[in-house]
Amino acid sequence: MTQAEGQFRAGSLAHRVPDLGALELLLAVARLGSLGGAARELGITQPAASSRIRSMERQLGVALVDRSPRGSRLTDAGALVTDWARRIVEAAEAFDVGAQALRDRRDSRLRVAASMTIAEYLLPGWLLALRAQRPDTAVSLLAGNSAAVAERLLADEADLGFVEGLTVPTGLDSVVIAHDHLIVVTAPGHAWSRRRRPLEASELAVTPLILREKGSGTRQVLDVALGGLARPLIELSSTTAVKAAAVSGAGPAVLSELAVGEELSMRRLVRVPLADVTLARDLRAVWPTGHRPVGPARDLLSLTRG
Numbered sequence: 189m190t191q192a193e194g195q196f197r198a199g200s201l202a203h204r205v206p207d208l209g210a211l212e213l214l215l216a217v218a219r220l221g222s223l224g225g226a227a228r229e230l231g232i233t234q235p236a237a238s239s240r241i242r243s244m245e246r247q248l249g250v251a252l253v254d255r256s257p258r259g260s261r262l263t264d265a266g267a268l269v270t271d272w273a274r275r276i277v278e279a280a281e282a283f284d285v286g287a288q289a290l291r292d293r294r295d296s297r298l299r300v301a302a303s304m305t306i307a308e309y310l311l312p313g314w315l316l317a318l319r320a321q322r323p324d325t326a327v328s329l330l331a332g333n334s335a336a337v338a339e340r341l342l343a344d345e346a347d348l349g350f351v352e353g354l355t356v357p358t359g360l361d362s363v364v365i366a367h368d369h370l371i372v373v374t375a376p377g378h379a380w381s382r383r384r385r386p387l388e389a390s391e392l393a394v395t396p397l398i399l400r401e402k403g404s405g406t407r408q409v410l411d412v413a414l415g416g417l418a419r420p421l422i423e424l425s426s427t428t429a430v431k432a433a434a435v436s437g438a439g440p441a442v443l444s445e446l447a448v449g450e451e452l453s454m455r456r457l458v459r460v461p462l463a464d465v466t467l468a469r470d471l472r473a474v475w476p477t478g479h480r481p482v483g484p485a486r487d488l489l490s491l492t493r494g
Contacts, residue, residue: 206244208280211273213240217253218270223260291483298327298484301346303353303405304427306471307331309446310366310492311350317491318484325484333425335403341476348485349474350492352405352444354412361480362472365492370409370467372460373448374440386463389414396421398433398441409469410442418442431457442467 206214209230216226227237238255245252252266262270298318302311307329315327330340338357340346349360356362372387374380380387393414400406401423410418421439424430427447434441435456451457473489475481481489 204247205276206247206273208277210240210244211277213237214244214252214266214270214273215277217241217260218262218267221259221261223253223255226260296325298325298348298488299330299346300327300348300350300488301330301332301337301340302350303334303337304331304400304425305352305368305406305444305447306350308427309444310471314488314491318488321487321491322484327484333401333404334408337474341474344476347475348481348488351472351474352469353408354405354469355408356472356474359477360474361477362474363489363493364470365473365489366471368469368471369445370406370442370469371445371448372440372442372462373434373452373457374460375435375437376455376458377437378440378458380440380460381458383460386461388463389465392462392465393417393419395419396439398422398424398430398439400427400430401425405469406442406444409467413465413467 213226213230213232216229217223220226220229223237223241224234227234230237232240241253248269250265250269251263252269254261254263300311300315308331311329315329318325318327330337330346332340334351334353334357337346337349337351338360341349342359350365351357351362352368372380372392394417396419399410399418399420399422402411406427407418422433424433427443430441430443431447431451433439434443435451440460448457448459452459473481473492475485480486
């Protein structure tokens with residue numbers, strides 16, 4: 189073997205073996221006996237087909253097709269290469285069928301993990317829209333606090349997550365999908381419902397409140413705003429439970445604006461204005477770092493940002 193031949197053989201297989209498009213063209217020429225007919229079948233021009241055959245011949249170092257006014261005929265080497273090409277194309281077709289089966293299996297289900305406010309007040313609309321696009325995709329929803337959402341994603345128990353806190357959990361990538369504000373609410377009979385001046389952070393910090401549990405995005409925002417001084421009257425694990433306790437008159441609560449629109453409009457709860465504290469937060473879609481959502485997860489993500 190010459191040095192040049194040794195260098196040629198040492199190169200990448202992708203540089204030594206023609207691509208699938210060229211092999212499919214050669215098979216079409218063998219079947220139809222016409223370069224023009226093969227070009228039409230594959231949806232390319234005849235000059236492009238001729239150029240591709242010549243390029244393949246240069247790559248392999250042998251003549252593959254004899255061209256004449258009566259048509260195109262394979263050389264002996266061309267016939268042999270065609271037999272090999274058929275096996276490669278058949279293997280590629282099997283590869284494609286297998287890959288499609290994997291995509292079909294992936295697309296048949298979607299596992300979503302979401303923190304409570306998003307799960308209760310935003311996801312239902314997004315999932316209805318997704319169902320219109322992908323009626324055959326079965327969706328399961330795991331609702332919990334933001335810390336639990338991160339755990340689900342990192343344990344590969346969810347394909348896409350949604351969280352409400354101020355920070356992105358370690359190991360996750362994210363994108364902001366919406367903005368939210370927390371507000372202080374209380375039942376109409378509470379003294380705060382009749383106050384004329386806004387509530388100051390110092391007063392909020394020393395008052396026992398109905399709160400979400402630690403690990404929730406709502407609690408994280410409040411703790412940061414009050415320097416970790418929030419005092420729980422009751423700690424509950426869902427937005428609905430916090431809201432129900434506030435409506436019952438148990439005490440003031442801190443809740444998302446998304447969660448209390450109906451209660452405020454019907455005067456079951458009253459909003460207490462704040463003087464010197466802003467309880468704003470971003471709502472985020474999250475997924476494991478480096479694993480951008482695909483399939484149904486990608487489609488759901490696009491719907492949240494529409």
